[in-house]
Amino acid sequence: MDSWDQAPAASALEALLTATLAAEVHGGPEGAADALITTGGTESNQLALLLAREQAAAHGHALHVLVGANAHHSLGRAAWLLGLPEPVTVPAPAGVLDPAALDEALTELPGPPGGFLVAATAGTTDAGLVDPLTDIADLCAAHGARLHVDAAYGAGLLFSDVHRAKLHGLDRADSVTLDLHKLGWQPAAAGVLTVRATADLDVLGHRADYLNADDDTEAGLPDLLGRSLRTTRRPDALKIAVTLKALGRAGLGALVDQVCDRAREFADLVAAHPGFELHDKPAISTVLFRPAGADDDHIAYVRRKLLTDGTAVLGRAQLDGRRWLKATLLNPHTRPEDLVALLTLVEGTSPR
Structure with missing residues (x-):
């Protein structure tokens, strides 16, 4: 996949799958949320920081990232790759991010609230714990901070009526990382990044006449170049879609x-x-x-x-x-x- 004319069926299937997964995570009216297929949790987390950086820059702010001491290493690495300051580490004394410590950090950090990104975790790498997402979402709303949830491991709980409640508050995140090679039983690569507002993805738009010519996009052909930082990529949406269709x-x-x-x-x-x-x-x-x-x-x-x-x-x-x-x-x-x-x-x- 790199342009619609080379992968029309895969493009159509990917559009259906990403819309379905975005609605599953964020709810809301049809088309309000969206998702991208990635190589895994690391790429999804990097994209989440990139989107947050660009949104902050659009308002004239530098981005400051706050992560729990329990966060995945890819978040700090993504900040380094994107030229961001080293993330502020918030204590996680019981293995999960401490809301009181987060509130204190957000209060004391210099700069406008619109320049803050809080990265919470649903399914930590060490013990598989879930941060108190509702409390964290409340704090982000109160401080005007953006919220990303790394649910690479835990997002699969959404499929279970028994365990879904453990992710209460996930729908309020601005972006969410899923990695369905864990609780989705997919061969790698099977990563997904969902966003609550489709417009967040606009910053990924890119033009190359040989891939997304104006006359094609104006005629209604899908534009894949803004759907990934990669150009040529495998149709990884296919295996995920087959699993969802087969098992429900x-x-x-x-x-x-x-x-x-x-x-x-x-x-x-x-x-x-x-x-x-x-x-x-x-x-x-x-x-x-x-x-x-x-x-x-x-x-x-x-x-x-x-x-x-x-x-x-x-x-x-x-x-x-x-x-x-x-x-x-x-x-x-x-x-x-x-x-x-x-x-x-x-x-x-x-x-x-």
Whole structure:
């Protein structure tokens, strides 16, 4: 895909998909919101900062970005790539952005409110936690700040009637990052950036006569050049659309519910086992745990041992000043006996 004449069917399908996903995230009247297909969460976050920078510049403001201490690394990197000041880091003492600290930071920051972008997270990389989105949206509204939510992991909860409420307030964000290779079960690349106001995307407009000639666009042919920072790209919307069409909301929601249930079951197994310590109940499908009495070096050893033996791939997280093993349940075919087997593997390499 780089121009409509080379990909008419893919262009039409992408337009339908992006409109559908934007409405799913933001609600509102038809056509009010829009979305772009990206390579993943990193590109979506970078685009979100770019749109915010350009909107602030249009009003004569420099952009200041505020992120939680729990934010994904791509936000700070995007600020660097875009020539923005280093983001202000707001404390996240319980693993989620602290609204009181955010209010203080917004109050003390110099410059006009229109130059502030708050980046919240729905599904943190370490523990899969969701920031208090409604409280954060209220603060952004009170301070006149723009709100971006990195929901690369957590956005899939929108498909579930059981878990959707965890994202209450997401619709109020000005932009939202989705990455459907997580709770959407897509091969990469399957990123999406949604915007609550379609006009926000106008700044991406670009002209090249050999791709979006005036006579073609005036005749009503779609203009793809303002739909991505890339030119030639794969029709990644196709696989997402096929999945949505085949499974529907109920089917995808059932998969989300299954992996969240498995995570809860695994957390219960850990909590009931005297040889293990559970960090907390899972917010989505990530469980942090560690062998009781083990130090951080042994936690690292356990993870590498299982990896090099080819028996299990566990992540790691650093929270509360300690290192944790991280199990992120994303396979809906995972069975309870698989969870028992995983815990047994970890126990076999743990201090006795």
